[in-house]
Amino acid sequence: MSTGFDGELKAVFETASEFVQPHPRLADRARAGARRRRRWTLAATAAASAVALAIAGTTYAAVAHHQDLAASPQRRGSRPQILATVDYQVTQLAVSGRYLYVLAAQNSLLTAVDRSSGRLVRRVTLPSEASALAVGPGGLVWVAFAPDQNSGPTGIWLLTPDLRQHSAVPGIQATTILPVGRTSAWVPDQNGVLLVHVPVPGQAGRASQQLEPRSSFGSNQSVTPGGWSALLGGRVAALVTGRNGNDGHLAIAGSPSLRFGGTPRTQISAMTSTGDSLWVTTYAQRNGETSLQGPLVRLNTRLALTTPASVQSNSILARSESVWSAGNTIWVASGARGHSLVCFSASEKIGPVSTIPVSGEVVALATTAGTIYVNAEQPPGSYAPSPITSYPIPAACS
Amino acid sequence: MRAADDADFTAFVGASSRRLLRSAYLITGDLAEAEDLLQTALERTYSRWKSIRHRDAPEAYVRRIVFTSAINAARRRKVRSAPLHEEQLPGQLDPAIEGVSGRAALLNCVRMLPAGQRAVLVLRYFDDLTEAETARALGCSVGTVKSQHARAMVRLRELVPQQQDGSTT
Numbered sequence: 001m002s003t004g005f006d007g008e009l010k011a012v013f014e015t016a017s018e019f020v021q022p023h024p025r026l027a028d029r030a031r032a033g034a035r036r037r038r039r040w041t042l043a044a045t046a047a048a049s050a051v052a053l054a055i056a057g058t059t060y061a062a063v064a065h066h067q068d069l070a071a072s073p074q075r076r077g078s079r080p081q082i083l084a085t086v087d088y089q090v091t092q093l094a095v096s097g098r099y100l101y102v103l104a105a106q107n108s109l110l111t112a113v114d115r116s117s118g119r120l121v122r123r124v125t126l127p128s129e130a131s132a133l134a135v136g137p138g139g140l141v142w143v144a145f146a147p148d149q150n151s152g153p154t155g156i157w158l159l160t161p162d163l164r165q166h167s168a169v170p171g172i173q174a175t176t177i178l179p180v181g182r183t184s185a186w187v188p189d190q191n192g193v194l195l196v197h198v199p200v201p202g203q204a205g206r207a208s209q210q211l212e213p214r215s216s217f218g219s220n221q222s223v224t225p226g227g228w229s230a231l232l233g234g235r236v237a238a239l240v241t242g243r244n245g246n247d248g249h250l251a252i253a254g255s256p257s258l259r260f261g262g263t264p265r266t267q268i269s270a271m272t273s274t275g276d277s278l279w280v281t282t283y284a285q286r287n288g289e290t291s292l293q294g295p296l297v298r299l300n301t302r303l304a305l306t307t308p309a310s311v312q313s314n315s316i317l318a319r320s321e322s323v324w325s326a327g328n329t330i331w332v333a334s335g336a337r338g339h340s341l342v343c344f345s346a347s348e349k350i351g352p353v354s355t356i357p358v359s360g361e362v363v364a365l366a367t368t369a370g371t372i373y374v375n376a377e378q379p380p381g382s383y384a385p386s387p388i389t390s391y392p393i394p395a396a397c398s
Numbered sequence: 399m400r401a402a403d404d405a406d407f408t409a410f411v412g413a414s415s416r417r418l419l420r421s422a423y424l425i426t427g428d429l430a431e432a433e434d435l436l437q438t439a440l441e442r443t444y445s446r447w448k449s450i451r452h453r454d455a456p457e458a459y460v461r462r463i464v465f466t467s468a469i470n471a472a473r474r475r476k477v478r479s480a481p482l483h484e485e486q487l488p489g490q491l492d493p494a495i496e497g498v499s500g501r502a503a504l505l506n507c508v509r510m511l512p513a514g515q516r517a518v519l520v521l522r523y524f525d526d527l528t529e530a531e532t533a534r535a536l537g538c539s540v541g542t543v544k545s546q547h548a549r550a551m552v553r554l555r556e557l558v559p560q561q562q563d564g565s566t567t
Contacts, residue, residue, distance in 0.1 A: 005504065005554060006523070012505045013524035017420035020429065022436070027411035030440035031404075107470075361446075377446060 035292065080357065082387045083373060084118045086111070090375040090386060093366035096135040099161055100366065100373055102388065103143070105130040110143055112163045122163040128152025136179025140201065144174035158183060158198040167199040169207035176229040178236065186212070188229045188238045190222035193253045218256030230273035233301040237278055239268055250280065250303060260303040269294070270322035272330070274346055276301050279330055281320040293335040296320040308350045316342055316353060326367040329397045333362040341365070341374065343397035354394035367393065407447050411440060414457045418464060424520045425468045427509050439463035461525070462535050465517050472513035507557035515550035518543055
C-alpha cells in the first residue's frame with residue numbers, strides 16, 4: 001500500500017488500546033449470560049407455541065407411529081421442507097392462520113411469512129429490542145419490547161395478522177404475554193398479574209392496565225427477565241426470583257406459598273402447560289459442573305410432582321433441555337444424541353416418543369395443525385442464512 | 399457441559415479475551431460497548447462450545463460475532479439518532495498518545511470513518527488478518543474488503559491534513 005499510513009495505523013491501534021483489560025471473571029460472566037439467554041429463548045418460544053396451538057386446534061396428520069416409548073427416528077412420510085431462510089438470529093417463532101411469525105429480538109424485527117409460499121409478507125421494525133411474542137384469539141399478534149444497549153422505549157404492540165396496523169400500550173415491561181381475549185392479555189410482573197387492554201389495531205381507543213386482585217407471586221418476588229409463564233388450571237404460573245436473583249422457582253399467582261425448584265438440585269430450564277399440568281425441564285448443579293440437561297417432570301396445580309413412570313424411565317427425556325406444548329402434545333428438546341427434538345402425546349395415556357429429524361440444537365419452534373416449524377442452530381462456522389424448516393407431525397404425537 | 403469443556407472455555411477466554419476486547423474497543427471507540435459486545439459474543443460461543451472447541455479457530459468465530467454486531471449497532475444508531483457532531487463521536491482521544499499529534503489526528507480520523515471501513519482497518523492493521531481472513535470475519539467478499547479499504551485510505555488522506563491543521567491553529 002502506498003498511503004504511508006500502514007505503520008502509523010499499527011502504532012495508533014496498539015497505543016490507543018494498550019490500556020484495555022478484560023474483566024477477570026469474564027468467562028464466568030459469559031457462562032451466566034449464556035444460561036440466561038438460553039432460558040429466555042426457549043421459554044419465550046414455549047409461551048408463543050402454546051398459545052398459537054391452542055388457537056389453531058389439534059388436528060394432526062398421521063405420518064409415523066412407534067409402539068414403544070423408546071424413540072426412533074421418524075422416517076415414513078417424513079418430508080422436511082425449508083419454508084424460508086433468514087439472515088439474522090431467530091429468537092422466537094409463532095404461527096397462526098396463513099402466517100408464520102419470525103421474531104429476531106436483537107434486531108428488533110418481526111416478520112410475517114406466508115406459510116404456503118414462504119414469501120415474506122411484511123417486516124416490522126420494533127421501537128426497541130423485542131422481549132415477548134404471542135398470538136391471541138382472532139390471530140392478533142402481541143409483541144413486547146424493552147430498551148437495549150442503544151436505549152429505546154418500553155411497551156406492548158398489538159398488530160393485525162398481516163402486521164400492517166398496530167395499537168400500543170406504552171410503559172409496560174413484559175417478559176411474557178398470555179392473551180386472554182382478542183384485545184386483552186395477562187402480563188406477569190413484579191407486583192402480580194397485570195390485565196392489559198389494548199385498542200383494536202387501527203381503531204380509536206385507549207389502552208389500559210390494572211393489577212389483578214390477589215395475584216401476587218410473593219413479597220419481593222418478581223418474574224425472571226426473559227422468563228416464562230403459563231396458564232395452569234385458569235391461573236398464571238411463572239418463573240420468579242427473589243431479590244438475589246439466583247433462586248428462580250415456579251410460583252402461582254395468588255398462591256405464593258406454593259413453589260417448585262430454585263434449589264441447586266432442581267433448577268428450572270423451561271416449562272409449559274397442558275390444562276391442569278405443568279411440564280418442566282430441570283437440571284442440577286453438582287460440584288461446580290453445570291449442564292442444562294436434566295429430567296422432564298410433570299406438576300399438578302399444587303406444584304406437586306406427578307411425573308408418569310414411563311417419562312421418568314425414558315433415557316431421552318432424562319436429558320431434556322426445553323419443553324413446549326400444543327394441545328395435548330408435548331415437544332421436548334433433548335441432549336440425547338440423534339434426538340434433539342422429540343414429541344409424545346400426553347392425553348389420558350402417555351404415548352410413545354417420536355423423534356423429529358432435526359439437525360442441530362433447536363432454537364425456536366412453532367406448531368400448527370399437522371406441521372411443526374423449527375429453526376435450529378447452524379453448524380459452527382456456517383454463515384449461511386438460517387433456515388426455518390417444516391416437518392410433518394407424527395401421528396403418535398397427536 | 400462437562401467440566402473439561404468448561405475448563406477449556408475458561409482457558410480460551412483467558413488467552414484471547416484481551417486481544418478481542420482491544421479490537422472491539424478500536425471499532426466501537428467505547429470501552430463499555432466493547433465489553434458488552436465481547437461478553438455477548440462469548441455467551442453465544444459458550445452455548446456452542448462443545449462443537450466450536452474442536453475447531454481450529456474459535457477466536458475467529460468470536461471475532462466475527464463482535465465485528466458484525468458492532469457494525470450492525472453502529473448502523474442502527476445511525477438510523478435512530480441525529481447525525482453525530484465531531485465532538486460526540488464515540489471514544490475520546492487516548493491520553494497516552496495525546497502528545498503525538500500526528501497519531502492523535504490519525505486516530506481521530508479513523509473514528510470518523512463509517513463502521514464498516516473502520517472494521518476493515520482494525521482487522522487488517524491491528525489483528526493482522528489477510529484480506530481473505532478479513533472478508534471471512536466480516537461475512538463479505540474479498541472485493542468488498544478491498545473497496546472498503548481503498549475508500550478508508552482515500553478518506554484518511556483527506557481527513558488527516560484537516561485534523562493536523564486544526565490541531566496547530
